[in-house]
Amino acid sequence: MAVCSLWMGLVGVERLICISHCLRCYVVRTRLQLQQLHLGVAASIMPGGRTAHSRFKIPLTIDDGAICTFTKQSGTSKLLQKASLIIWDEASMAKRQSIEALDNIMCDIMGRPGLPFGGKTIVFGGDFRQVLPVVCKGSRAQIVAASLRSSYLWESMCHLKLVRNMRAKSDPWFAEYLLRVGGGTEEVNSDGDVRLPDEVCVPYTGDDRDLDILIDDIDPSLNENMSNTSYITSRAILTTQND
Template sequence: MYDCLGNNIQWRSSFNLPGGRTAHSRFEIPLQTNESSMTNMSKQSGAAKLIRKAKLLIWDEVPMAKRQTIETVDRSFRDIMDIDKPFAGKVMVFGGDFRQVLPVVPKSTRAETVNASLVNSYLWPLMGKIQFTRNMRARTDPTFSDFLLRVGNGEQPTIRDNLIRLPEQLTVKYGSDGNAEQSLIIKISPSLQENASAAKYVTERGILASRNEHVDKLNENLITMLPGESKTSLVLTLQMMTPTTIIKKNNINTLTPNGLPTHRCSDK
């Protein structure tokens, strides 16, 4: 998912907590895991020494991790500690919401995605479950909070093919000109020209999009609505040649890699 600055949004505790790390970085988990894989930690490594000293480990957003990844850590903990217990007896706190994003399995069926989830792991029956039902971020909007719970619990009525109909108060109707993007921008950022220089106004608003091309289109519409003259900062590039192809400037202009804003190359 991307915001209107083209940034790839990853809600991870590694970014939010002081000293936080991703699970793959901390436990040296290989990118490809299976039913017998192990982490790259050796018993003599600094990471293994840290695990031996640890009393409690916190792993957030665990529903997004494949069960094979979590089981890989379990096997490695048993090997490092020489204790044949789940995670070698270490206290593990897993956080996350199964109503959100499950593990991403490319080109998979629904059954394959569910099979990759933690709930199908041999570890799941051994875990104690604590459930939270109050949405703290949406506590000032109980109607929206209840709607999210209905969707997550599969209780929201569907139209067809498991598609749900959004409540009318959550939708933005087309304008008279039929420009959906323009109507959305006006709804989210009313009086944009008068408040464009106010930091509080700008930081309290945002539009999320699922694809970079949608982000670029929204950004273009937003820029045309901002006061002042627009300026383009050109990127200086060198023509790249390989034995089989030449990467030309026009081709580079079409690339939209994650984390980089839309760009245009200089003629020089």
């Protein structure tokens, strides 16, 4: 019988740590496992990780009823048949059609059309409070319709919620603040925007040194570690734009 579960982890619950422990369990038992992630950046974090589009040959443009672009005689098919566990993290960002495409092909190659994913054990991870599937100029209803929650597979999944924020356990106020923002209960202004607390912001003045001030505030030890490769490669400042 298929074991299809969804780990819904809030920001900071260290879902990847849970996934790593799960993988170690399977490695100890010398069983083949596959780990897939929806994003290339996330895939690079996990040993042996691949993006779902790369591993499952999911079409970039996908509609209802689509299937993955590999055959039953391919190496990918043989690998999936042998795997005892498949993990797909950040599944909340994937369009439901991508996950349904995997279901269609797994039922075919496993020869068990009556079971989700052909009876293969699959663990999905994600957080619907974060980034949802991208629908070009889509309305709220269209985005919801494109998400995994609107899939026929949703009811066949065992839903497990990871609720304790391990990353911010020493700062319960911030953990609660993130929950309010993600849950849509934080107070907003007249434009519908959430105002960030002053203590988590670096003031912007329009001065040429604003970028240097930001870097110094985020990473005050940067100058002392410029020649330390491991230090540099383990830190980053993310931006929402490519400026």
